[in-house]
Amino acid sequence: MKDGPDIARIASLIGDPARANILSALMGGVALTAAELAGEAGVTPQTASSHLAKLEEGGLVVPRRQGRHKYFALASDEVAGLLEGLAGLAAHRGHTRTRRGPRDAAMRHARVCYNHLAGDLAVQMFDSLVAEGALDLDHGITLTPKGEAVMAGLGVDLATLRAGRPALVRECLDWSERRSHLGGSLGRALFGRFLELGWVRREEGSRVVRFTGEGLRRFNAAFPRALEAA
Amino acid sequence: MKDGPDIARIASLIGDPARANILSALMGGVALTAAELAGEAGVTPQTASSHLAKLEEGGLVVPRRQGRHKYFALASDEVAGLLEGLAGLAAHRGHTRTRRGPRDAAMRHARVCYNHLAGDLAVQMFDSLVAEGALDLDHGITLTPKGEAVMAGLGVDLATLRAGRPALVRECLDWSERRSHLGGSLGRALFGRFLELGWVRREEGSRVVRFTGEGLRRFNAAFPRALEAA
DNA sequence: TTCATACTTCGATGAAGGTCGAACCATCAT
DNA sequence: ATGATGGTTCGACCTTCATCGAAGTATGAA
Incomplete structure (x- = not known):
């Protein structure tokens, strides 16, 4: 019953409302900072940080450090x-x-x-x-x-x-x-x-x-x- | 922050391992009964029933009654x-x-x-x-x-x-x-x-x-x- | 150095939801 | 009718995980 790749993993990543909001915001194409994404998702910076770590681990977003900011963008087309x-x-x-x-x-x-x-x-x-x-x-x-x-x-x-x-x-x-x-x-x-x-x-x-x-x-x-x- | 359609809803539907297994099984193209899908997902019939109701409500699968069996198939291409x-x-x-x-x-x-x-x-x-x-x-x-x-x-x-x-x-x-x-x-x-x-x-x-x-x-x-x- | 800002880690709280036992309905067979 | 099978509903348990307060790290500014 566990044939192909683990689709539940990434689906559940997108399945959380806060993360979905983050990803939707990134669909705009511009890289956004963690704080901005926290605002978009309507959660505190700590929570957003946790979410972003999971999205990154899951390969859905890629980070880019710039000074003390951390910008995120969608990982791929x-x-x-x-x-x-x-x-x-x-x-x-x-x-x-x-x-x-x-x-x-x-x-x-x-x-x-x-x-x-x-x-x-x-x-x-x-x-x-x-x-x-x-x-x-x-x-x-x-x-x-x-x-x-x-x-x-x-x-x-x-x-x-x-x-x-x-x-x-x-x-x-x-x-x-x-x-x-x-x-x-x-x-x-x-x-x-x-x-x-x-x-x-x-x-x-x-x-x-x-x-x-x-x-x-x-x-x-x-x-x-x-x-x-x- | 709540622009487009609610992607988190369906993503979370697919995000559960049991439901993902059910959907994967249905990717085979043949309609399967609730019991068979329970087997595929590795859960009891009760839980499968609950999952299938959610998938149906979410528009991912369509049911078809036949006698006392209830067959499920993917809703669309x-x-x-x-x-x-x-x-x-x-x-x-x-x-x-x-x-x-x-x-x-x-x-x-x-x-x-x-x-x-x-x-x-x-x-x-x-x-x-x-x-x-x-x-x-x-x-x-x-x-x-x-x-x-x-x-x-x-x-x-x-x-x-x-x-x-x-x-x-x-x-x-x-x-x-x-x-x-x-x-x-x-x-x-x-x-x-x-x-x-x-x-x-x-x-x-x-x-x-x-x-x-x-x-x-x-x-x-x-x-x-x-x-x-x- | 000292302070401020951006982000992260830790821990506790609490809500959401998956799971199964048990009982309940519907259909078919005898 | 009686029983059997497939499916559903209900209720209780329990794991999981999102959330935020508080403290910790790192970078930049003065």
């Missing part, structure tokens, strides 16, 4: 993807427990998934890249030469990206759209570029991403929404 | 996918906690993921279908006319499949290969066909799928392993 999946199931059979306010609609439209863009617009971008042949899905998922040109046009420096170890491109599943969007280091770089270009602004203390009017126009021009297959 | 994701993370940073025996190798090669084929060979099949144009990944994932011909050739009855509501094709992520393979009702139908054709046999009380010699030969002929992109 896979952790982020798993949390998205959980959110999807919870939302799906939510019994309308989570009343969907305006914040919720904004989240579905565009939000940050750990370090890249997610939501309706992210799916649009992914589909557009595939449709114009920038991404190749035949064996795994790879960036085509044409895709490299597209990225260069947007000002994404691929050379330094390739130096990093994490996979350049990776697909990530949306809980709202239930469709793939672009993750990996390329996804992160693109989102960073959107910020630099002023296309988007992050909403403080939330995962919501707001497009400026001009930014949305340029985004739609760069990644036109493809026609749905009949 | 998404639940199966989530469990696979958890297994992936647990295996990934397993600290070699799970010593990988011969059983493990077989699981990586071919296993059943709720109701369809997963593992190395499943990824091979998925890639092959994409490469020969049977599946189209441009907008979402769809079966092309060519793909319909392929399925007909294998003896899969698409007409009755389309009548059912669940999505015909769906991609599912492997924890061992970390690649997409074919899920959805088509994935289930294909796996059922493999059983009918005698290509594969299920190993009792486990998720392992064993190919017969002849079955593997035919499988490789039908879904040739594509050349990896350079």
Whole structure:
């Protein structure tokens, strides 16, 4: 009865409300200090410290010391993807427990998934890249030469990206759209570029991403929404 | 701090060892009775009953009465996918906690993921279908006319499949290969066909799928392993 | 050094929940 | 009907673990 890997261990890690809040906060993509996370989770610093130690031990978050601060971030894209999946199931059979306010609609439209863009617009971008042949899905998922040109046009420096170890491109599943969007280091770089270009602004203390009017126009021009297959 | 859906709720459902064992057993794809699941989980029928009620309430499993028996199955492909994701993370940073025996190798090669084929060979099949144009990944994932011909050739009855509501094709992520393979009702139908054709046999009380010699030969002929992109 | 801040460790408290024995309901067989 | 089997409900026990107060360590500032 104890076949595969120990899924109960990590599931129980996420199963505590305080830890779930911590992880949700880290889904914002920015590294946060232990004290900040304590605030997010609504517990005292001692308790948060204990939780963070467990999350670290479990491989869900990674610490980074800086001076007398200790910053935490999600350990990997896979952790982020798993949390998205959980959110999807919870939302799906939510019994309308989570009343969907305006914040919720904004989240579905565009939000940050750990370090890249997610939501309706992210799916649009992914589909557009595939449709114009920038991404190749035949064996795994790879960036085509044409895709490299597209990225260069947007000002994404691929050379330094390739130096990093994490996979350049990776697909990530949306809980709202239930469709793939672009993750990996390329996804992160693109989102960073959107910020630099002023296309988007992050909403403080939330995962919501707001497009400026001009930014949305340029985004739609760069990644036109493809026609749905009949 | 309480933005999205309540992920802690379902995570804690999976977080209990007994419930995790139950869910793992159901990953085999066959519906099991409450008593059988109690055995799998290593608890008495009373406790299993309590656990199953919680899992049902949480939307992770669905019951089906038959006479005085009550059969349980996973609620959806998404639940199966989530469990696979958890297994992936647990295996990934397993600290070699799970010593990988011969059983493990077989699981990586071919296993059943709720109701369809997963593992190395499943990824091979998925890639092959994409490469020969049977599946189209441009907008979402769809079966092309060519793909319909392929399925007909294998003896899969698409007409009755389309009548059912669940999505015909769906991609599912492997924890061992970390690649997409074919899920959805088509994935289930294909796996059922493999059983009918005698290509594969299920190993009792486990998720392992064993190919017969002849079955593997035919499988490789039908879904040739594509050349990896350079 | 002396103080302040960020984080951790220790210990005690308390609540949540998994577990099983026993009794209770429902279905099928005889 | 009578019994047997599968499942559930109830109640009591008991382990587990989150939580916070208080004290301890480490880093930075003055």
